[in-house]
Amino acid sequence: MITLYQFPAAFAVPNISPYCLKLETFLRLTGQRYEVKTLSDPRRGPKGKLPFVELEGEVIADSAIVLRHLAKRFKLDLDSHLDAAGLGRSVAITRLCDEHLVHILVYFRWVDDKGWQQIKPALFGRLPATLRWVVPALMQRRVRGSLHSQGLGRHSRDELLAFAREDLQALHDLLGAADYFGGEQPCSADAAAYGVLANLIFCTLETPLNRMAREFPTLVAYCERLRAAYWA
Ligand SMILES: N[C@@H](CCC(=O)N[C@@H](CS)C(=O)NCC(=O)O)C(=O)O
Numbered sequence: 001m002i003t004l005y006q007f008p009a010a011f012a013v014p015n016i017s018p019y020c021l022k023l024e025t026f027l028r029l030t031g032q033r034y035e036v037k038t039l040s041d042p043r044r045g046p047k048g049k050l051p052f053v054e055l056e057g058e059v060i061a062d063s064a065i066v067l068r069h070l071a072k073r074f075k076l077d078l079d080s081h082l083d084a085a086g087l088g089r090s091v092a093i094t095r096l097c098d099e100h101l102v103h104i105l106v107y108f109r110w111v112d113d114k115g116w117q118q119i120k121p122a123l124f125g126r127l128p129a130t131l132r133w134v135v136p137a138l139m140q141r142r143v144r145g146s147l148h149s150q151g152l153g154r155h156s157r158d159e160l161l162a163f164a165r166e167d168l169q170a171l172h173d174l175l176g177a178a179d180y181f182g183g184e185q186p187c188s189a190d191a192a193a194y195g196v197l198a199n200l201i202f203c204t205l206e207t208p209l210n211r212m213a214r215e216f217p218t219l220v221a222y223c224e225r226l227r228a229a230y231w232a
Helices: 018-029 063-073 084-110 113-124 129-150 157-175 188-201 208-213 217-230
Strands: 002-006 034-038 052-055 058-061
Touching: 002 018, 018 034, 018 063, 018 084, 018 188, 018 217, 052 063, 058 063, 063 084, 063 188, 084 113, 084 129, 084 157, 084 188, 084 208, 113 129, 157 208, 157 217, 188 208, 188 217
Parallel strands: 002 034
Antiparallel strands: 002 052, 052 058
8 A cells, every 4th residue: 555645735725735736646547545644744754855655665755756666666657658759748748847837836835925924824823832933934934045046036026927827828738629638548747737737726825826827728627627537
């Protein structure tokens, strides 16, 4: 049995971490049996981040590495119907989501004031009063620092929104009239795409980025379709 360690559900999505939602969606797309154990402290993970899984006594961290490991261990091939160009496209979509759009999402939750005013009480509101003054500011400074090191954190809010619009337009155009990024059936890129898009479209956090994503009817319909088929 696979044990998935991840944050608890919040803001009307199964997970506010796009990476946790990506991994759990992959488990559902491939029909795996799994159990979830919720953690609030990512430092409990072997790489200091969530999600991670435990399988047959082995602990494996990082959604991409877990996907690769599970695919090998259980001979899962969500991508077997794709040709070489389709496989390349799947990797490119996954990287766009995991390595670009998610960082912009993080900015609009943790740095931009509108998102921060919603995230802060939800994540830290139950801390004892003394910690409640210190911990949120420290965590926000850490996130700001890592976005700065990554590079996206050096841009203005409007520049980030312009990047996000390009990402969303690209996802819209790549999906086209298909049901899934894999075509008639999902491929591994659908796990990554749903992880971040559901976190923009269904998540009840009100940020300019969430509002922008909801302006793409194709992407809204995509999320509704995948949710009905695999998350109902
Ligand atoms: N590359 C990792 C990224 C995981 C990740 O960044 N998780 C975030 C939550 S969305 C986390 O645990 N952050 C805690 C931290 O950086 O301290 C994956 O794909 O699993």
